[in-house]
Amino acid sequence: MAQAVGTAHLETSTGLDNRKLLMWLFLGSECLFFGSLIAAYLLYRDRSVSGPHPGDLFDIPFTSVSAFVLLMSSVSMVLALAAIQRGNVRGMQIWLFTTAVLGLLFLSGQAFEFTEFNHEGLSLSTNLFGTTFFVLTGFHGAHVTIGVLILLSLFTVSLQGRIQQKNSLNVELAGLYWHFVDIVWIVIFTLVYLIQP
Amino acid sequence: MATEWPQTRKTGLADALRGAREMADQHYGIWSWIATVDHKRIGLMYGVTAFIFFLTGGIEALLLRTQLVVPNAGVLNADQYNRILTMHGTTMVFLVIMPLSAAFFNLMTPLMIGARDVAFPRLNAFSYWVFLAGGIFLNVSFFTKNIFSGELGAPDCGWTCYSTLSSKAFSPGHGVDFWALGVQILGIASLASGFNFIVTILNMRAPGMTLFRMPLFVWMTLVTSFLIIFAMPVIAVALFELIFDRLFNANFFNPDKGGNPLLWQHMFWLFGHPEVYILILPAMGIVSEILPTFSRKPLFGYPFVVFSGIAIGFMSWGVWVHHMYTTGLGTVANSAFGISTILIGVPTGVKVLNWMATMWGGSLNLKAPMMFAVGFVAMFTIGGLSGVTHSVVPSDYQQQDTYYVVAHFHYVLFGGAIFALFAGFYYWLPKFTGKLLNDRLGQIHFWLMLIGFNLTFFPMHVSGLLGMPRRISTYSEGQGWDFWNLLSTIGAFTIATSILVFIINFIYSLRRGEAAGYDPWDGRTLEWTIPSPPPHYNFEKIPVVHARDPFWHEKYTEDEEGRPIPVVAGAANGHENEGQEDHGGHGIHMPSPSYFPLIAALGFPIMATGLIYDYALVAVGAAVLFVGIYGWALEPATEGEEA
């Protein structure tokens, strides 16, 4: 978002772009954020004093599909970047849009999952599992939502012809964020869904 | 800067905004401050705001000390005492020391590395506005109850807000909600400035300013910023968990549902111990600049001071359990963390020894900045040593939660951080006000503060060893604590007097102070090569750096025995830029002022208020935030640059 002062006029000391450096620092910092949430989940995973427990609710085939969707959105994201880096605006637009749609698909999957769990008696305050699960996956979902907003904004701006090869960095930065959200899900999918006590 | 006013017809809001915007573009009037993205102005705003909070926190401290002056005093009741106590700690940590350090990051970092601004000027303005919003939000909590009938609405759980005291059941009312959301907002501000300064320091250095030619203060800013960006997310999650527990009945810290109150303590101190170094490392940086200047010697063992700073940064992640020795984590954990705590004293000791070696053999100019810097070394050493006595796990069981701990961390945070920050004021404010602070008043301020400080906090070692628990709102006679508490209270008012002297000095100097000139202290670093106050573009020409302490080396060369010889008079004054004044900075592209950081920042307190009172406001706040962010992203960043 924030554009660096004078990047147009001055080279940076390291030769690296300010915004890209900022993005990587942000992702490093986000590791601690999700680390804290995942740690809370792991700490409490088998300490709920009453049900329902993870094993009663998880629908592995369903979640595998939505994990797959998010993974594939990473592929389309990187294809959007590859397109614009070669000056292919049209290709970038298609792939950006695909990524946003896949992101929305993942989010609807999560909304469906949350509603299902709710129907089966799990809420934020039911037990420790409900608390930690909803907060962890909810914060991930919030990140995906922000990602989708960024992607759609980029898409809209690109329709006005304002994203070109020379400022492909905008797409690269959105991509870095998007891929990060994806790798967080890779971790959550394994630690929360597949590995159960 | 005699530029003609642009012609505007003010017919609507948009035009009015544009008019204000143009005023801001001309660096003139109130709007130019509100829309500013200039690191120096943001730094000054940080400084003034944090100083006002310092006075608030100080008044809170005086109230606490007045209540404790004699046994069974009736100045405050226990409820008021707990609330004021909580706000005193929270204010001093989050609204005073951190933002005062941020003020110096802002003011000094770009000047010291030879840059025209920080890497993200608008993000920088955003940090300030979010900090201001969070600070006001936190203090508004006082008024959520009828303050005129003596009821305070502020949080009452101590600045550590341990679970389960912080739960809805035991802290009803909105105080803790305000605390958690307020600290959360402040965390956003710190994170933003943390990212900003890392990128600035890594990327915006002048030609030739290698990492190991950077001034020590810049190094400490870098380490601190790394600690901020890695520690803040942890407390953010802890605060979210607390907020979810309180507002949405989640169970993170609810023992009845199997939750573990100790999780809060772990998360809090995982953040909290790096936080201690976030508070003290900038102070160490300031002192490492002042001691060499006023000793006329380079910092002794520069690389070792740098590396010990980095070592402290890393080690600060491995000692958090020493806040939790008595929570029953077991002997293995306690001994491991006991040893790591002992070891973290070593790099700190290395720094102290290097500072003393810097002074040794120097030509010490005992002006107010130097006195405060030396005061820092002297007082911080005591705090560090009592810290070593804390690391001894079994004996710490006796000191845990007594006034001995209070004495220890005030020696570190007041005797350390606050002394160094005042040293920084006396040293660097003239650069920005153009006026030197009066040295005689400065000396009076120093001695009053030093005496008052020791009078307040040294007796706390004694009352602590005599078993006085911290955070008690009153105590009975016959415990042997009376005399020591009386001393502490007298000391606290002495400190307050010294602060008054500083305020008088500041106002007096602004009006009548001696002009500072380029280089009032025979300085060593780049900030002294430019006028006081600096032009908004800082450097007419970006300097080229050939050595550590670049300005010193322009003024002096060394003979074979290492004795410095002044360079020919003309070059020594740093006036090489003077002839270039008339350029007026034309042709230098500076970032445009922007209102969007302020608008975006406003979104957070609105959302937080909404979470407590009415969810509809959350939507309003989110909308404000989005307007701010979109406007920000789409406006051109630099004068004359297309988006």
Add this chain to the structure above:
Amino acid sequence: MRMTVSKLRLPRPRSTHLIAGLFLLLLIALLATGCIGETDTPQNTLAPEGEVARHQRNLFMLAMWPALVVMILVEGAIVVTLLRFRRRKNDAVPKQTHGNTPLEIGWTIVPTLIIIGFVGVPMLPVLFDLGRDPKADAYPIEVTGQRFMWSFKYPDIKDTRTGEPLESPPVPPGRAAELHIPADKEIALTITSVDVNHSFGVPRLAGTQDAIHGELHKVWIKADHPGSFSGQCRELCGTGHAGMLITVIAQSKEDFDAWAKEAAAGVKQAPENGGPEAVTATGSGG
């Protein structure tokens, strides 16, 4: 520039005297600290009357004396430096020393060794000894903190009226709850809380131990001789925090058995020791 500097010179003797005076004050304060162990105040952490507290006091001294020596050396060196190297008129710019690597390495390694040797190593055995589980024959007592009162349960004493283990009677806020223990015998305390965090601190017997809801914290204490020892809650727990007082009454075997018998029968007892005066209503109210 340098002219301005010399013009603004300080009146030197004044600051010298002040520094010296302050240093003297500091020394006096230090001596006062050194004598704390002698004062007879109820919660003095340096006047142990129990095995645990004695170990803790000894370790503290082990760390404090070197710390005091270092402090005096450092503060003294600062004062000497200030006096010896303060700027004089027409001072030449001093020799520029940039550092000294052997010296740096030396003053990194030597303090590490000293601090580990003097503090770290002696600390560990005591840490493990004090942190061990109570012995099997230790006298068991359950300690519960609640807002704003401590209560004690004696599993080995059956209340003759109910047949349940004896529990201490409730006390009003600001009045000390009484814990009776046999003197010169290891006591196994199981500390917990039913609401917020509290901390059970009776300095003359042992350092503080946190009471946390949902956690059972087992520690041992041992009083050297019969007597009564004051303590109070150490962890902020709300408006009554300052009034959450404890009196531990250690009795000889015979006295303790006699007390237990009476208490079990529900005989109303006059307080053995009033403990510290009740904290006034202003303090505990709110």
Add this chain to the structure above:
Amino acid sequence: MTLAEYRRRGGVEPAREEENVADADHVEKHPGPLEYAQIGSILAIITGVEVAIYYLGLAHALLVVGLLVLSATKFSMVVLWFMHLKFDHRLFSTMFILGFILALSIFTVVLATVGGKLV
């Protein structure tokens, strides 16, 4: 003097290795769409294997180790290729790895201390 001018005159670089002089030409080193698609398919396959392992009914320890290894592989592939850390400047990796390792180590210690079970 701008950095660019300064460099043209051959001044000492501020802490800067030769390899990263030109940020612009890293684009050429990026893999093409085909390679991205290949990596995408590998990721898809690994996900399939993960789910398969889950249903295979392996011994718990084996299951845990297997799944951790597989997800670590996915994680690294996305980071190295999609996020270009394999090709980009070392400083970017440092920033990310610093955060990642820090999170991993402190939370391992927290879980061990509080008595949580990682698996």
